[in-house]
Amino acid sequence: MNILQMKYIVEIVRHNNHLSAAATALNTSQPGVSKQIKLLEEELGFEIFERTRNRIIGLTSLGHEVVGIAERIISEMEGLQNLKEESRSRDRGQLVIATTHTQARYVLPDVIKQFVGQYPSVQLILKQGDPEQVCEMVENGDADLAFGPQTIRPFPRLLRLPCVELTRCIVGRADHPIFERSTMTLEDIARHPLIAYDPRYTGRWRVMAAFDAAGLKPSIVMTGIDADVCKTYASVGLGLTILPSVTYDPEHDKGLQARDASHLFPTSVSTIALRRTGYVRPFVLDFIALTAPHLTPSAVREALRNGANSVAGD
Template sequence: MKLLQLQLLKTVVNNGLNVSRAAEQHFLVQSAVSRQIAQLEEELGVLLFERRGKKLFAATPLAQFIARQTDAIELSLDNIRAFADDFRDTRTGELCIATTHTQAKYFLPQVMDDFRRRYPNVQIRFMQGAPAELVQMLHERQADIAVCTEELDEDPVLVTHRCYEWSHGVIVPPDHDLAEGALTLERVAR
């Protein structure tokens, strides 16, 4: 059962069983409306309209009930959309992010642009420190979240989520001794 089928049925019932008018209101052709109603009847296993030939003659009590229920469904959907809009638009408050200098400089600017667009009413405050200090800021509730690159010791009070894999590389000219072969610390030390 699809919402469009219910809406088409309701429109047909509310327009004196005029399928052409219902099709116009939904920017469809008449055959598409008839097909959707036939599919709904098939799915429910009952006729929703009494017919004389191909013309609809009367809406059954079930069709009238579905039309009324569709009003309630549409109202519920409107309420959900309105609530979602309010929820999205009214995100307010302050978010304090504790981070290392490297993260503040390279990673967070990319992420924060999108966050600020999505939640313009949230004020963001940053605190910087070494990884151990970030953990302390969280424990003391000075920060809401922390972002760092180092693996931290397991902490029963904190939850860690990996955001991305960080990779480092060494860049050398093509004629450098380290340009060929596997790179090891021993080769770098020579």
């Protein structure tokens, strides 16, 4: 057995058992992948994949164990490669961050500015997606870390560390009648059309849960995938929108007004997601520390060792 066979197994699973797609991703041929998997199964003495008419349809019970081991082996090999690169230069390399639009646009700019100042020789790459997509990028090894809101779907192979709490505000046209009120209640908000986040975002579920708890059913006239889209349609009078407070800037959001709603809706927690196995380079740990002071390098390393999803801080 060899590392290439491990990669073939993992890639087949990532591509939903499609051999041709896995072969394409690995820049090899489908017959070559099939041959290596068969050789590995013969060496192990059991089948890794279930098949119907020579077509892979899933994993056997032992196959699930093999995939878990293969992922750990690949991750450890990547860790060795990172150690090799670090031995040559501790402050050079590439940092790939997977994040959502709102985090990239409103939360990370100051952090990235500080990081680039400290590590001018590190190439920083941002990849954007929805909360689940950015976690998948880290899980698949396409990104070093994910920075974004909590996800509805669990990711057991990732370590999720809470780092930033975001309160919410109500945003709408400056001439919207709701801003004439001295106080604002859920009932007041529910009387007006709302522009909401896409259901893939936990923020949408938290907001709707607050209305549900009050026995209210607001009218959702539109959903958007990021704060800028929601604000754009609020500015043309389509409705109010409930956003993280950090996304409203009175200097740039001309024609809009915002009102704090932290007393009406729960906060959201942005998290850092890392693979549970493998070596984390020092400058990656330093980037994490810039996002939240309590996520010190030693605290993150300890969480990785213990598998904890919380950090008390040093």
